[in-house]
Amino acid sequence: MRTLLIAGAMLWGLVGPAAAAPMSLKGAMAYPFTSGLVSSPDGKRIAWVREVAGVRNIWVASGSAAQPVQVTGFAEDDGQELTQLVFATDGQSLFFVRGGDQDGNWAAAGNLAPNPDASPDEPKVMLWRADTSGATPAKPLAECDAPAISAKGVIACEKAGQVWTVSADGKDFARAFFDRGRIADMAWSPDGSRLAYVSRREGHALIGIFGGPALPITYLQAASGVDGSPTWSPDGKRIAFTRRWTGMDGYGRFLAFEPQPWAIMVADTATGAARQAWASGTALRDSFPDVTGGANLHWAAGDRLVFLSAATNWQQLYTVPASGGAATRLTGDGFMVEHVALSPHGSTLYYSANTGAAVDDDTRRHVFSVKVGGGQAVPVTSGTGLEWTPAATNDGVALIAASARDAGAVQWCAPRCATLAGQAxxxxxxxxxxxxxxxxxxxxxxxxxxxxxxxxxAGATGKRPAVVFVHGGPPRQMLLGFSSMRYYANAYALNQYLASRGFVVLSVNYRLGIGYGWDFQHPATGGPRGASEYQDVISSARYLQSRADVDPARIGIWGGSYGGLLTAQALGRNSDVFKAGVDIHGVHDWSRTMIETLGTGIKSYGDTNRDKALQTAWTSSPLADVAGWRSPVLLIHGDDDRNVRINQTIALAAELRARGVSFEELIIPNEIHDFLRHAGWHQVNAATADYLERQLKP
Structure with a gap:
């Protein structure tokens, strides 16, 4: 075993005989990354986060012809995320959250915020306010998360699972009321007088309405299911929400998929009485949407509700009258609708999807519009680029546009799309x-x-070393260009760098991923139910071996998260094919994850599926195949990972060490799953490229 100590020279570009290559790793990763695009309630302004070399700042544009303004002044690659941007009703102020692990599945002990730059001062998750004109510096208001701004200017946010309120100047920060559940999905009534929220409780969730300190909380008619996505009617008299039933509990849900039927309910906000406006079918495809923000419920013009469903195998937009009735499909079939936005007037939907008129558009994203009342969908963008995250404006839509050689910039389409200034x-x-x-x-x-x-x-001849890349998630789709997710933009840059170093790189969209239909995403024996998706990985190597430009004896593999799991699986099952790998924070023992999630005592309550589920999970895990592991591997993990705990890598390292398998490791103190600092990502990518070069280029 060799522990990697990455020195400064390694961080800023690999050295050696090929140092004159036209692309450095630093250059490949020097792209600006754009995310978090939102529009103001009246559609006159938009805001987004722009990250350059790890320095995150927020920009605001007030119209398609306006010069964007930087409204924050952060200057360090400190790993403190900027998320949850939301405009005040008048558009003069923008609120956002700085810090936290917004992608974490587990909270850290003591609810500690990530500290990736090892600051001696403990970081806090803070709510900030920025002036949208940029005339005054942005300032922190309070230690809380998930802001919701009322029409009256009251700011609600979440702290320790409860609702707190704070004024726009940071004063009067106090808990608004008590609820015994854990708060989520806050939504103010149109007039700003009442706050709806989800109260997450044991095994179920319900929706409450807070109307003031002198009034008891009104709970919408509850059930044994999980209620969510409270959405107010324009007149404030009704709330639409989703209701789903969780089906099997305990270990049984890890043995087979069970349909998760769901419904859209509409409740009277005065009494809490609710009725069903629409209900899904009971087949597997009818299950509650499990990607892209769930059902994406909107209350649109004409007193209609809009939502997503994959009942046809493809996730599509539907509409139903709020009074109830049959749902009408608004979008076509054979593709997946992803990001959705409703226009300020409520009559037009904008969405991104992997479809279009160009060849191979199923591996891209384009933005379209469709009327809530139905009709032909209209393409907003087209061609060989990629566009996503529509934010509806008063005169059209804003979006993020990228390509194979550009990580993305904000465009305002009114109706023609033009890139806003200042984003080079x-x-x-x-x-x-x-x-x-x-x-x-x-x-x-x-x-x-x-x-x-x-x-x-480019320009390579003869047989080349090759690398398979397997993404994480796994509900992701890798595209013919940069990704909308920061994690995969970094992975894409590394794949480009590896290609510049002479590797043939194959990025695999294996089963469990999105973009190819519900059935493709939900194989019956995938993941801990049997790892059937591994056949897609080994077949990708066989495909490379068949190519005239690939040396079949020099194929490696790398990936992170679920891609780390598949990398470890490939090396354990097929060291004869995969000669080296880089496993970044992979899951190595499904059964350990199940026990950490569900505990060990369920069997005593009659869960007869426990032993079978744990055994199936174990045989689906990379550690079950470690006896066949021969190829060298680099293990990488941040030790504050809240998605895949570092004990997964510790367990694998112990097994490899005991069996004499060659491995190296890079453990990054204080980093989480999606490495928060640009320097951290550069360290990971440099180590990955260096390792594959040393192992696959004799």
Missing amino acids: APADFAGAAMVMPEKVTWKAPDGTTIHGQLFRP
């Missing part, structure tokens, strides 16, 4: 040197068509 990439960004990835397909052993993106080295 740094001069050292190597986008112009990046190759155009190609869509490729092959067959898995069971005959299923698997999709991927191939990065071929």
Whole structure:
């Protein structure tokens, strides 16, 4: 075992005989990353987060022809995220949250905020206010999260699972009321007088309405299901919400998929009485949407409700009268609707989807519009670029537009799309040197068509070393260009860098991922139910071995999170094919994860599925195949990971050490799952590239 100590020279570009390559790792990662795009309630302003070399700041634009204004002044790569942007009703102020682990599945002990730059001062999750004109500096208001702004200017936020309120100047910060559940999804009534929220409780969730300190909380008619997404009617007299039933409890849910039927309810806000406006079917495909923010429930013009469903195998937009009735599908089929936004007047929906008129658009994203009342969907964008995150404006829509050589910039489409000023990439960004990835397909052993993106080295001849990249999630889709997610933008940059170093790189969209239908995403024996998706990974290597430009004896693999799991699985099951790998914070023992989630005492309450589920989970885990592991591996993990705990890598390292398998490790103190600092990502990518070079280039 060798522990990596990455020195400064390694951090800023690999050295050696190929140092004259046209692309450095620093250049590949110098792109600005854009996220968090939102619009003001009246649609006259938009705001977004722009990150350059780890320095995050917020920008605001007041119209399609206006010069964007930077409204924050942060200057360090300190790993403190900027999230949950929300405008005040008048558009003059913007509120946001700085800090926290907004992607974490587990809270850290003591609810500690991440501290990736090892500051001696404990970081806090803070609510901030910025002037949208940029005339005055942004300032912190209170230690809380998830802001919701009322029409009266009252700011509600969450702290320790309860609702707190604070004034716009940071004064009068206090708990608003007590609820014995854990608060989520706060939504003010249109007039700002009442606050609806989800109260998460043991095994179920319900919706409460707080109307003031002198009034008891009104709970909407409760049931044994999980209620969510409270959405006010324009007149404030009704609330629509989703209700789903969780089905199997305990370990049984890890043995087989069970339909998760759900319904849309409409409640009277004065009495709490609720009635069903629409109900799903009971087949597996009818289950509650499990990606892209759930049902995406909106109350639209014409007293209609809009939502997502994958009942046809493809996640599509539907509408139903708030009074109840049959649902009407608004979008086509054969593609997946992802991000959704409703126009300020409530009559038009904007959405992104992996479809379009260009060849291979199923591996891109474009933005479309459709009327809530129905009709033909209209493309807002088209071509070989990628566009996502629509934010509806008063004169059209804003969106983020990217490509194979550009990580993305904000465009305002009114109706023609134009990139707003001030978003040029740094001069050292190597986008112009990046190759155009190609869509490729092959067959898995069971005959299923698997999709991927191939990065071929420019001008390379002869047989080259090759690398398979497997994404995490797993409900993700890798595209023919940069991703809308920061994690995969970094992965894409590394794949481009590896191609510039002479590797043939194949990014695999394996089963469990999105973009190819509900059935593809939910294989009956996938994940801890049997790991059937591994056949897509080994078949990707067989595809590479069949190519004339690949040396079949020099194929490696790398991936993070679920991709780390699949990397470990590949090395344990097929060291004869995969000659080296980089496993970044992978899950290595499904049964350990189940026990951490569900505990060990359920069997005494009659869970007869426990032993079978744990055994199936174990045989689906990389550690079950460690006896066949021969190839060298680099293990990488942040030791404050709240998604995949570091004990997963500790357990694997112990097994490899005991068996004499060659491995190296890079443990990054204080970093979480999605490495928060640019320097941390650069360290990970540099170590990954260096390791694959040393192992696959003799």
